[in-house]
Amino acid sequence: MKLKVELFVAVALLLAIVLCSHPGFVTAASPVQRDFDVKDFGAAGDGKTLDTEAISKAVRAANAAGGGRVVFPPGVYLTGTFELLSNVTLGVEAGAIIQGSKNVAAYAPIQQYDFGTTYGVNSTGEGSRVGIIVARKAENIAIVGQGVIDGSGDDFFDFHKPHYGIDFDPKYTRQGPDFMKSILELSDGPVETKPSGRPGTMIVFAECRNVLVRDVTLRNAPNWTFHIDHSQGIVVSGIHILNNLLLPNNDGIDGFSCKNAHFSDCDIHAGDDDFAFYDGENIGVTNSSLESHSAAIRMESTRYATFSNLTIHSNRGIGIFERSGTTAHVLFSTIVIDTQLLSGHWWGKAEPIFIAVGPPTGTGPKPEVRDVRFTNITSEAEGGIVAYGDAKAWLHDIVFDQVKLKFRAPRPKVGEMAGGNFDFRWTATDRANAVFRHDIPGLYARYIDGLDLRGLTVAWADDVPAYFSNAIECEDFKRLDVDGFYGRQAAHATAKESILLRRGQDVTIRNSKAATGTLTFLSGTELTREGLFSGNDLRGAKQAFAGSENGFTMFGNLMPEKH
Secondary structure, eight states, rough: OHHHHHHHHHHHHHHHHHHHSSTTTTTBBOOOOOOOEEETTTOOEEOOOOOOOOHHHHHHHHHHHTOOOOOOOOOEEEEOOEEOOEEEEEEOOOOOEEEEESSSSOOBGOOOOOOOSOOTBBBOOOSSSSSSSEEEEEEEEESSSSEEEEOOGGGEEEEEEEEOOSSOOOOTTTTTTHHHHHHHHTTTTTEEOOOOOOOOOSHHHHHHEEEEESSOOOEOSSOEEEEEOEEEEEEEEEEEEEOOOOOOOOEEEEEESSSSEESSSSSSEEESSSSSEEEEEEEEEEEEEESSSEEEEEEESOEEEEEEEEEEEEEEEEEEEESEEEEEEEEEEEEEEEEEEOOOOOOOOOOOOOEEEEEOOSSSSEEEEEEEEEEEEEEEEOOOOOEOOTTTTEEEEEEEEEEEEEEEOHHHHHHHHHHSEEEEEETTTSSGGGGGEEOOEEEEEEEEEEEEEOOOOOOTTTTOOHHHHHOOOOEEEEEEEEEOOEEOOOOOOOOEEEEEEEEEEEEESSSOOOOOOOEEEEEEEEEEEOOEEEBBBBTTEEEEEEESSOEEEESSSSSOOOO
């Protein structure tokens, strides 16, 4: 019996060895990775030969085999447009560069992939062509590796000509006709495209499912860098986007009509918006550093989104725009923002946070922004926070919790050319209210129902221009709750009040402190249903109120000392 058992074991071991050595045998512990080396399909990788067809053959072969990894070993692979198909991973190894052709004719027309030019519907960047990689109605696709995808962007621009349009009327600005000097200034860009044109978005994934992009460097895009459109199940992690900040329409990542999209550990430098989201749901962005000459984060019609652990260096930090949809249930937390006022035809005036709603059009849904919270935000900025609804579409339930604002003076030349204006391009109804003269408070709000300011701190550099004004200014509002505010008006401002309120109801101010140098802590006109004014320390102010106490229920306040 013992001999039979030993013989059985020996035969079983021998059979296992034979099966495991067979090329068709696969175990869960040792999956076979099917690789398709682009050089095996004719790619030269010499930076001179156009490798588009060889790359396409490798992708088609991997797809036909049921899936696999298309490998780019070290080398420079010159290419025009190629398509990424289902179940295919592009493995861009360290030392490999997928280099976009400098010939615009090498890129496919947008019509070839059923794209159009309507923003948020079928657009994919500016122009009539796509860029290097297109995936359409694909699933289980990926781009991974520590290699590079380079769009050759600089080659399509003239760095001696400004790129601009007349989407405003300079006569309404603080500078009047001289405002055009800032638009035509070249030092901050944007610069103009060469007459030969430029390719479209460098990478486009449209109507895709189960998408992974990890570790790659995307650089020098001539247009939008990476556009994810009407797609679900997206993970983007550890990527670097390194673009020329002088190029217009040079977004980092655009997500339109996407669900369940998550972005982490990214490093993005883009001339235009770093992240732009439209009609998205279940969006997460975390642990990333962002630099932009436009908005670091731009969103419209986006719901159930979180943004956390970010550093931002930009013209406009966070921008929320709404024209016909709903932005709601959004949280921004633990973010450091640095904004700089720029010359050139960039949207934004150095606002760390900007919210704007356009008027209802009558042809679509009423625009709505509600339930948006900003918590644990630190900012050093050259412009103020703006939260601006519309008389027919108010903002609802906006919270600023533990937000610390410090304001510095812009560069003198730029401040003179462009400072002291509000910029509402995209939601403005006409050129008169697109860019217009307005003093710059630390936080300005209008047409808002439910504004909570908790632990807001406002500090000013001594040399800020005189167009900086109040710490807080609110007009046409309901349900304002100020709790734990500390600050005062700007040092050289014509404004005398730290907090300026007009045409509002249901105001409570408590546990706040007037910073040394406060002239008047609060000025309120046309206020109704005032609530508590309690627990405030106003000893740093010359006077507590401009005029009467406006009907507040007052107790436990430390009032200014009489001189």
